[in-house]
Amino acid sequence: xxxxxxxxxxxxxxxxxxxxxxEKASLLLATLSLSLIVKESDAKIVLDLIxxxxxxxxx
Amino acid sequence: MGEGPQAGAPRLPVLIVxxxxxxxxxxxxxxxxxxxxxxxxxxxxxxxxxxxxxISRRSQEILGWVGADRPLNAxxxxxxxxxxxxxxxxxxHFTMPTEPTERFAPMVNIQQYFVEExxxxxxxxxxxxxxxxxxxxxxxxxxMADSVEVxxxxxxxxxxxxxxxxxxxxxxxxxxxxxxxxxxxxxxxxDGRYVIVDIExxxxxxxxxxxxxxxxxxxxxxxxxxxxxxxxWRVDYQIRDGEDPVEAVRPxxxxxxxxxxxxxxxxxxxxxxxxxSAYGAKCLSLRSYRHGRVLFAGDAAHLVPIxxxxxxxxxxxxxxxxxxxxxxxxxxxxxxxxLDTYSSERVHATRENIxxxxxxxxxxxxxxxxxxxxxxxxxxxxxxxxxVQSLINPRQSSQISYPVALPGVGFPGSDGGAAxxxxxxxxxxxxxxxxxxxxxxxxxxxxxxxxxxxxxxSIPVAxxxxxxxxxxxxxxxxxxxxxxxxxxxxxxVVDFMGEAWHRYGARDxxxxxxxxxxxxxxxxxxxxxQAVAVVLGGILKRQALPNLRLQEGSGS
Numbered sequence: 001x002x003x004x005x006x007x008x009x010x011x012x013x014x015x016x017x018x019x020x021x022x023e024k025a026s027l028l029l030a031t032l033s034l035s036l037i038v039k040e041s042d043a044k045i046v047l048d049l050i051x052x053x054x055x056x057x058x059x
Numbered sequence: 060m061g062e063g064p065q066a067g068a069p070r071l072p073v074l075i076v077x078x079x080x081x082x083x084x085x086x087x088x089x090x091x092x093x094x095x096x097x098x099x100x101x102x103x104x105x106x107x108x109x110x111x112x113x114i115s116r117r118s119q120e121i122l123g124w125v126g127a128d129r130p131l132n133a134x135x136x137x138x139x140x141x142x143x144x145x146x147x148x149x150x151x152h153f154t155m156p157t158e159p160t161e162r163f164a165p166m167v168n169i170q171q172y173f174v175e176e177x178x179x180x181x182x183x184x185x186x187x188x189x190x191x192x193x194x195x196x197x198x199x200x201x202x203m204a205d206s207v208e209v210x211x212x213x214x215x216x217x218x219x220x221x222x223x224x225x226x227x228x229x230x231x232x233x234x235x236x237x238x239x240x241x242x243x244x245x246x247x248x249x250d251g252r253y254v255i256v257d258i259e260x261x262x263x264x265x266x267x268x269x270x271x272x273x274x275x276x277x278x279x280x281x282x283x284x285x286x287x288x289x290x291x292w293r294v295d296y297q298i299r300d301g302e303d304p305v306e307a308v309r310p311x312x313x314x315x316x317x318x319x320x321x322x323x324x325x326x327x328x329x330x331x332x333x334x335x336s337a338y339g340a341k342c343l344s345l346r347s348y349r350h351g352r353v354l355f356a357g358d359a360a361h362l363v364p365i366x367x368x369x370x371x372x373x374x375x376x377x378x379x380x381x382x383x384x385x386x387x388x389x390x391x392x393x394x395x396x397x398l399d400t401y402s403s404e405r406v407h408a409t410r411e412n413i414x415x416x417x418x419x420x421x422x423x424x425x426x427x428x429x430x431x432x433x434x435x436x437x438x439x440x441x442x443x444x445x446x447v448q449s450l451i452n453p454r455q456s457s458q459i460s461y462p463v464a465l466p467g468v469g470f471p472g473s474d475g476g477a478a479x480x481x482x483x484x485x486x487x488x489x490x491x492x493x494x495x496x497x498x499x500x501x502x503x504x505x506x507x508x509x510x511x512x513x514x515x516x517s518i519p520v521a522x523x524x525x526x527x528x529x530x531x532x533x534x535x536x537x538x539x540x541x542x543x544x545x546x547x548x549x550x551x552v553v554d555f556m557g558e559a560w561h562r563y564g565a566r567d568x569x570x571x572x573x574x575x576x577x578x579x580x581x582x583x584x585x586x587x588x589q590a591v592a593v594v595l596g597g598i599l600k601r602q603a604l605p606n607l608r609l610q611e612g613s614g615s
Contacts, residue, residue: 003449007418010433010450014421017429025429056439 070206071097072389074223076197076236079106080171081357081374082229083178083191085382087125090188091505092386092533097221098189099211101196101230105179108334109170109257111371112287117458117484118375119163120577124504126181127174128163134173134288137164141268143451146275150441151451160489160556162498166455168266168287171371200226200239200353207352209236225385227354229374234359240350244343244362246413251424252304252339253365256294256313260321260330262286268453272438276323277316281423291333294320297424298337308337340364340420342413348377348402356381361409366419369412369456376459377405379504383533383575392527392534392599403466408459419454458484464580465598478564481581485510485573488559493547499539499559503577506535507595510573511586512565514542519588523550527599533575534599536591541565 001009013032017025037046073089075082078100086098114122114135122128140154155165182189194214201208207226212218228236237243269284276282283295294317298307306312313335321330344361348354357374381401387393425431437450464481479485488499502508511518518538527534540551541559554560563571570586571579572594581594 003452006447006449010437011418011421014429014433017432018427022428025432052443056436056443059439 071221071223073225073227074209074221075227075229077230078191079229079231080174080178080371081378083175084125084375085227085229085378086189087178087182088378088382089386090182090185092382094386094389095188098191099195100193103194105172105175108336109287111171112168112285112293113368114167114169115372115456116163116165118372119167120500121375121379125178126184127177130177131169135167135169136266136286136288137167138266139165143270145272145438145442148442150438151448153452155455162487168285170287197235200236202351202353224389225352227356228359229356230359232358232362236353237359240353242345244345246343249340249420249424249426252298252337253295254298254307254313255336256317256332257334258292258294258317258330258332259290260292260326261290261328262326274323276320282320304337308335340424342417344409348405349398354381363412364416364420366423367416367454367456369416372456373408373412376408379576380405386533394600400466404461407461411459415454460484461578479579479582481579483579485577485579486562488554488562489556490552490559491547491555492552493549500577502539503573504575506533506537506575508573509536509538509591510571511538511540512560512569513540513567518550522588536595
């Protein structure tokens with residue numbers, strides 16, 4: 001993914017979160033995560049990323 | 060009511076309201092083009108506080124046309140990149156595009172009052188053409204049929220009425236002229252507010268843009284630092300949600316936060332505050348920068364968030380775009396329709412600048428919980444995954460391309476045989492010349508320039524140096540042959556590093572016509588001198604072209 005595309009996706013996701021509001025933001029992120037997870041054939045990659053996100057969220 | 064303009068008194072060609080860096084640069088550039096102007100400035104002298112401090116490469120080029128680039132670069136601090144930190148960890152180290160052969164650094168830091176002083180002094184290169192009157196403000200602006208009347212008031216309260224052919228409002232964010240015409244800026248304003256503090260402190264740190272997100276010195280805040288000449292630091296930090304912006308600039312609020320941050324980064328020399336101010340990010344613009352005989356430039360026309368340093372830099376680009384067009388119109392060499400292209404091109408540039416700056420602002424001052432949440436995630440992930448670091452990049456100001464060569468002017472122009480399209484900036488290149496010039500852009504900023512890429516081709520005598528008006532310098536054409544090897548002469552430069560041929564995508568015979576402000580006007584894969592004459596004829600009134608007869612093969 002190019003920097004420009006990443007930037008576009010970042011803004012789109014931010015706007016989508018703002019549109020559903022703070023209460024529903026976690027639901028949107030969980031749904032999006034699942035959609036991206038089923039695109040990945042290697043479960044280990046997914047599990048490692050979940051573990052990493054868990055660690056980063058504690059910082 | 061003031062005294063009326065005296066009957067029969069000569070009208071000013073151009074009255075510039077506002078003597079900041081934009082207004083002073085416009086006066087200086089018009090003077091270079093042989094056009095008289097008067098600048099009135101409400102303040103008694105150059106600005107207080109360092110204000111806009113980052114001067115882009117493009118702005119340095121424009122200040123070069125003004126004649127202020129040498130003192131600017133002697134005093135200013137050049138820089139090419141920066142670092143961002145999340146808490147204590149570096150999460151981005153960026154560099155701006157630059158080559159060792161460049162004429163100017165991508166960015167130079169300098170206090171705004173120095174820029175104003177250098178530009179003002181450069182006006183003396185053309186004595187008698189630009190007068191600056193301090194402590195004088197515009198109190199009323201009245202558009203007339205073929206002139207504009209402006210009531211001005213001096214420091215002693217005395218009023219008089221000036222009559223000018225053209226008025227250019229460069230009087231800043233709170234433009235009086237804008238109010239007089241009943242115009243207002245439109246757009247959006249962001250909630251997040253920043254405090255700006257300039258302090259004096261000795262430091263040996265390299266000159267970089269430094270940013271800290273959630274630093275231990277000021278948890279939850281964002282802190283930016285830039286070095287300026289004379290041991291001055293610019294410190295910007297975001298104030299807390301709900302914090303009163305008036306309270307936030309009180310020294311007892313500001314100084315402990317600055318001290319805490321200096322302690323954190325290990326800058327221990329004694330320091331003192333010089334200037335404290337505050338700002339909120341705004342994306343605002345007039346719909347049009349031309350209203351009859353009144354034109355708007357700089358902050359009077361548009362306000363962009365400071366992230367990415369597009370404020371003063373876009374104001375100087377306004378000047379670069381406007382000066383040559385206004386010179387042609389005042390001189391009677393072009394119809395005033397040309398000034399409509401100033402508005403449409405610079406409104407386009409503002410839209411682009413706002414799009415970039417809004418992106419930066421969404422990161423630097425998140426407008427809602429969603430951008431705040433995404434920033435939190437990005438900063439954490441950037442510590443372990445460099446692929447997201449580009450999201451932290453401040454997207455520094457870069458030169459805006461225009462959609463076409465010149466709106467509303469029909470050209471037979473380009474045959475599509477060259478790499479750059481009309482409306483794009485003409486690139487820089489290191490070249491060898493017969494005089495003291497070292498770079499191709501040093502040929503821009505006067506009249507029109509034709510760049511003829513050829514090792515052996517000849518230039519028609521008429522095209523080598525063609526003056527189309529005896530009264531000013533913009534209505535002229537200079538042709539420069541850009542050869543890859545051989546010797547230099549008055550009309551030939553040597554592209555000894557191959558930069559020009561490469562960046563212009565040139566083949567033998569490629570011909571570019573470049574606007575006075577350094578934008579591509581037209582290009583051909585083979586020289587068509589008659590087409591050059593037709594393009595210039597589209598901009599200049601026919602009567603201004605009596606001696607434009609370009610025949611190939613008749614010259615040096």
